[in-house]
Amino acid sequence: MLKKDLLELCLLSLMAQGDQYGYELLRRLHAVFPDVQESAIYAILRQLCREGATERYQGETSGGPARKYYRLTEAGRARHAALLKTWRETRDALTALGIE
Structure with a gap:
């Protein structure tokens, strides 16, 4: 996995919460x-x-500029699952080679 894919996985994982x-x-x-x-x-x-994969919407204001919120869509949940599967396979392959 490249760093961009890892960042995308991290973003999707955070939004999955x-x-x-x-x-x-x-x-x-x-x-x-x-x-x-x-x-x-x-x-x-x-x-x-x-x-x-995500939707963006405007949140409530609280004295400052309105925040832009992001949430996962069904396509985003599928993308997250696919990236997570790829990450686990990559991690396991590196571990099998003794790379930790």
């Missing part, structure tokens, strides 16, 4: 991938929306 707003997704990914550019994460989010 419930609707998330963009900045929170960014903050959580930066905690584990500090070298990833913000623009790259938002590009993946836009791509997931274009492909129908």
Whole structure:
């Protein structure tokens, strides 16, 4: 799996836990991938929306700008399952080769 696929898997996994707003997704990914550019994460989010894997909607305002929330669609849940399967196969293959 390439890093983009891993980032996509992480984004979908976070959204599988419930609707998330963009900045929170960014903050959580930066905690584990500090070298990833913000623009790259938002590009993946836009791509997931274009492909129908996620939906974006405007949240309630609380004194600041309205937050953009993301949620998984059925296609997104299927994409998440496929990426997770690929990740597990890759992990198991690397482990079989003694790469940890």
